Amino acid sequence: MIRSAGTLILSLLLLLVPSVSGAVLYIDINAPGGKRMPISLPDFVVTGGDAALARDLPGVIGGDLAMTSLFDVIPRQAYLERIVPEHFLARPLSFPDWKMIGAEAVVIGKVEVRGDQMAVEMRLYDANLGNMMAGKKFSGPVRRFRKMAHEFSNEVLYAFTGVRGIFDTEIAFSARPKKGRGKEIYVIGLDGRELRQVTDNRSFNLFPRWSPDAKLLAYTSYRTGVPQIYMRDLAGGTDRLVVRHGNSKSPGSFSPSGDSLYATLSVGGNSDIYRVSLTGSAVRKVVGGWGIEVSPSVSSDGKRVAFVSDRSGSPQIYVKDIGSSGERRVSQAGSYSTSPSWSPAGDLIAFTSLEKGRYAIYTVRPDGSDQRLVISDDGSCIDPSFSPDGRYLVYTLQKRGYSELKIGSVDGQWRRGLFRGLQAVGSPSWSPRQ
Template identity: 30%
Template sequence: MMQRRTQFGAATLVALTLAGCARVGAQERDSIPGVTLGLVYETAYTPALAIRPFTGRFGGESAAAQVEAIIARDLRYSDRFQMMDSLPTALTGDAIDYRLWDRLGAVWLLTGQVEGAGDRFSLILQIHDVVYGRLKEVSRFALPNPAAKDFRMAVHRASDEVVRWVFDEPGMAATRIAFSMVIPGTNAKELYLVDADGENLERLTNHGNIVLSPAWSPDGTRLAFSSYKTGLPRIYIHELATGRERMIEPLRTGDQMTPAFAPDGVTLAFAVTSGERSGIFSYNFYRNCCLTLLAGGRWNDISPVYSPDGRSLAFNSNRLGTSQPQVYIMPAGGGEPDLISPYSFDRPGYFSAPDWSPVGGMVAFHGAIRRGRYHILVARVEDRGRRVRQLTWDGNNEDPSWAPDGRHLVFKGERRWGKGLFVVDVATGNTRTLLFGVDITVPEWSPHLGGG
């Protein structure tokens, strides 16, 4: 594979139950010796959440059902709640009967009202703690007209607030995923964006060639990527608000690929391969200066990605002397790397496409013992490859990327029915298909898109 973080083609780790393993054994599935199928979090509290039908006034009636549907799906996709369906119609009045909701099994109750405000709307959300019989949080959210491009994203931000109210942790509804996709009938691959719920698919680039390796800036306003627009792979930066692009020119020959933003938002790390010394470099694109070699040699070091604090880099390398890449970490300024993929001398495996979790000190990547079938793996950095968990077994699974909530991964996959874009919740194991029947590569999850 040759893709985004690869061009080589606070919690504890726990195993699934024996019953789950028995179900796995009943199917034809790959596994990696020394790697255990499991979930990342020891416990996943999923309280029951009921949503009372949203109401509207002052013209908000026309948007209430649509807003409710978006929020309900967002909260279901958060994998944090047991969503209660088919609520009795007697529970749709204005008064909140906490004892009745408690008897129905609800732990949390969400209510909403949409008010008209000229050509815009205002959403009032309330989250009720049913167990303690009290209103926990209430807030008002400005919404554009449903016909506006940013309407759904504004609703997604409200959904993420509900997650924060209950768990005091970030949500992931107000995010987008960038990826490269084949243009039908051509050999070109262009960049696309899609919302985290699979809606609002849009094309971003029009280079008429191969575009790979999207990387989001920390504030979500830019994408860096590698493109063959000029015939050779070069790094471009795309401003999402204006559509302006520019090619960076670090004054070094060689193919430039797999960019990654540092947390400071102005430094890029990327790989350069050439007849000269190849390796991973950093570059200040804002000042157009300061190209610095971080790692390199006779081998291929590629696909860098920064840790959330900017102090470390994970990357791919075949520096062990074989054609099979491994995943390493090293100080962000360069230094001696540590191996974190499950390397064994007699069965070195193929491990690639690292991505650093925004929380929890974990790195996700894909891997296999034999080429051709890959699975999504998660390693805790402090374990240095001694403990790795396998999150997928079915089909082929590659190029994981973390959501900003630190518990969901997006990845490209292939099943018997075809190819698609998938999301797995590492806490519960729930997997959903985001896009069906698409030939995509190198998905990259955005940070939270807070908006203006």
């Protein structure tokens, strides 16, 4: 829905092209603990609509930037200059006033509301040089203002680091609805806002997985009484059954091209990993064996698959070069290792492992080296899923009778809650960039 081509019509216009500088590497995104960029986010100018937008929009951007640990948002009480409509015509900002309070960058914005539509112009200035580093104009429904702010946060991050942001991405997950015993699929924004329910058939709906273009969600549903894989077209709201072969079924991950789905299918009680073509009807076994083989996660080059097998006597993570016969165990820790998620760059596999009576999240290189504990807590941390920039993991924290979704950085330095509003939340899956 949110990601349908139609919705993204927040039409994008590049402003004042000559003065927009390219990606200047002001901040090294890979140097944690380095100097933070002090940035000011003064109230936007609002005409014709809800005056609260003046703070809501910069508030969204401030929240996004705080997540990166690369910026310090200067509190607005310190600001000396108020933004007025003339700042979007010819009047320059009073840069000495911004530098005086320590700001090295300033984001200003102007909102015009007409009915339920709005136009937003946002600009990022370098307070030292006085030049505009990024400028964009968005238009669309007022209720999508957060989306527009997230997109500009992406611009700000790109201007300073040369790395594209992920602030407009979303997380799909399963949870128990307020009424009922089943589970439904939900999607929520990265900032924990704009929760929406995707399925509503009151059975068990599990394991949502995004297509590479973020337009489809594959998931398992028990709506007919047995677990089947369906594909939800998020824009159209329609479902289609993906595969009839086998008994239990769960989606693992799409191939990078999006033309097939790696899934777990069970035949005669034996669960193996198959590649299911989405354009035709071909179903091909990729990983077999007498044990339980589940949870395929495909590398971004489409050449390798990580999966879980209990062939050693307990579930562990293995990697296979697709099409070859070699399979290598990569998880070393723990008596129970599951839920592999391959990083977008292909250099790491995150997974859940049980050690000393507690589930925690580890990363390991695909050759089995350099295994590290990255996220543990007072409870079980399970179901990791990489962000599209490879810097974060979304996961489920379970304590006694309680669960929530959290986001943590892969370096283990940062984490925060994402969602705790429903019972039995789990199986989070991070959307690709749109």
